[in-house]
Amino acid sequence: YNFLFSDIYAELKNLVQSSRLGKPVYLSIESCHGLAFKSSYKDSWRSSSRYGVGEVVSVHFLNMISQLFDIDDFEILKVSGFNNSGIGDAFDTVVVSSNGNLNLEFSVLCSYATPYNFHIKLIGTNAILHYDGTRLCINEPRDTFDSAGRFVSPPTVCEKVIHHSEAWRESLSSSVNYFLDKVLNRDDFCEAHLRRALLAMRPFY
Numbered sequence: 001y002n003f004l005f006s007d008i009y010a011e012l013k014n015l016v017q018s019s020r021l022g023k024p025v026y027l028s029i030e031s032c033h034g035l036a037f038k039s040s041y042k043d044s045w046r047s048s049s050r051y052g053v054g055e056v057v058s059v060h061f062l063n064m065i066s067q068l069f070d071i072d073d074f075e076i077l078k079v080s081g082f083n084n085s086g087i088g089d090a091f092d093t094v095v096v097s098s099n100g101n102l103n104l105e106f107s108v109l110c111s112y113a114t115p116y117n118f119h120i121k122l123i124g125t126n127a128i129l130h131y132d133g134t135r136l137c138i139n140e141p142r143d144t145f146d147s148a149g150r151f152v153s154p155p156t157v158c159e160k161v162i163h164h165s166e167a168w169r170e171s172l173s174s175s176v177n178y179f180l181d182k183v184l185n186r187d188d189f190c191e192a193h194l195r196r197a198l199l200a201m202r203p204f205y
Contacts, residue, residue, distance in 0.1 A: 001059075001060050001063045001064070001175060001197065001200070002060045002168055002171055002172050002175065003060055003061070003063075003064045003168075003171055004063070004064065004067060004171065004175065005170070005171040005174035005175050005178070006167040006168065006170065006171035007160075007162050007167050008120070008131060008136070008162055008164070008167050009064060009067075009068070009171070011129070011131075011136055011138075011160070011162075012064075012068055012120075012122060012129065013068060015122070015124075015127065015129055015138060016068055016069065016122075019126075020126060020127050020138075020140055021122070021124035021125075021126060021127045021129075022124040022125030022126030022127065022142070023124060023125045024069065024103075024104045024122065024123075024124050025104075025105070025123045025124055025125060026104070026105050026106065026121075026122075026123045027065065027104060027105075027106040027107075027120075027121070027122050027123075028106070028107050028119070028120070028121045028122075029061050029106070029107070029108045029109070029119070029120050030109045030110075030117050030118065030119045030120075031057055031061070031108075031109070031110045031111075031117075031118055032109065032110065032111040032112075032113075032114040032115070032116065032117040032118070033111075033112065033114070033115075033116045033117075034112070034113065034114065034115060034116070035092075035112040036084075036085035036087050036088075036092040036112040036113045037085060037087075037113070041087060041088070041112070042087050042088060046088075046090065046112070047087060047088025047089070047090050047092075048088055048089055048090055049090050050089075050090060050091075050204075051079075051081060051090065051091055051094060051203075051204040052081070052083075052088075052090030052091040052092055052094065052112070053090075053091060053092055053093065053094050053110045053111060053112050054079065054081060054091060054094035054096070054110065054203070054204050055201075055204045055205075057110040058094050058096050058108055058110045058203075058204070059200045059201050059204065060200075061096075061108045061110070062096065062108065062199075062200035062203070063196060063197055063199075063200035065104075065106060065108075066196040066199055066200060067193065067196055069103075069104055070192075071104075071196070071199075072192075072195065072196065072199065073199075077096055077097070077098065077099060077203050078095075078096070078097045078098075078099045079094065079095070079096050079203045079204075080094070080095045081093070081094045081095075082094075084111070084113040084114075085112070085113045092111060092112040092113040093109075093110070093111040093112070093113050093114075094109075094110050094111075095107065095108070095109050096108045096203060118132065118133035118164050119131065119132055119133070125142065126140055126141050126142045127139060127140035127141065127142070127154070128140070128154070131162070133163075133164040134161060134162070134163055134164070135159065135160075135161060135162075136158075136159070136160045136161075136162050137156050137158065137159050138156070138157055138158040138159075139153060139154040139155065139156050139157065140154050140155075140157055141154055142154065
């Protein structure tokens with residue numbers, strides 16, 4: 001999986017494990033670009049697999065969510081698929097969302113049929129994390145007021161530049177190396193991590 005060794009995941013994990021976030025309330029992930037409109041897409045396997053972008057991209061985010069929040073059951077998820085480009089038989093757009101059966105509500109949109117957009121937003125009872133593919137910001141605390149005592153947006157207390165394309169490549173390389181090291185050294189894989197890796201594929205297979 002592509003994100004578990006990334007700086008993005010590390011920032012999310014640090015915030016979730018600290019008291020700064022408060023209770024997780026909602027997570028929104030959007031990963032979109034226009035691959036379906038490239039000439040190479042029509043005859044590729046991505047345009048013919050049943051769930052298309054869901055099988056290829058969404059699974060990585062579901063795995064990230066399950067690891068981030070120690071979720072061991074994705075039995076009930078809402079999966080909606082669309083072919084917005086009209087090219088091929090696969091869904092070029094998939095939305096996966098929780099269905100009220102988890103302590104955390106989330107939505108993951110992945111598409112091959114829109115302009116480029118990458119965004120992660122995690123909202124807790126005390127802090128908000130925003131990431132737009134380049135800039136990651138954490139805003140807190142909740143109890144931030146104007147002169148009249150009204151709630152206003154919390155100040156940015158942390159800001160980092162993390163380029164998504166670089167983080168993705170580095171994390172993928174680290175993930176492959178981790179797997180190879182385990183095999184070469186005949187070490188056991190973490191049972192919980194393996195279970196959640198299989199869990200992430202359940203909505204599509």
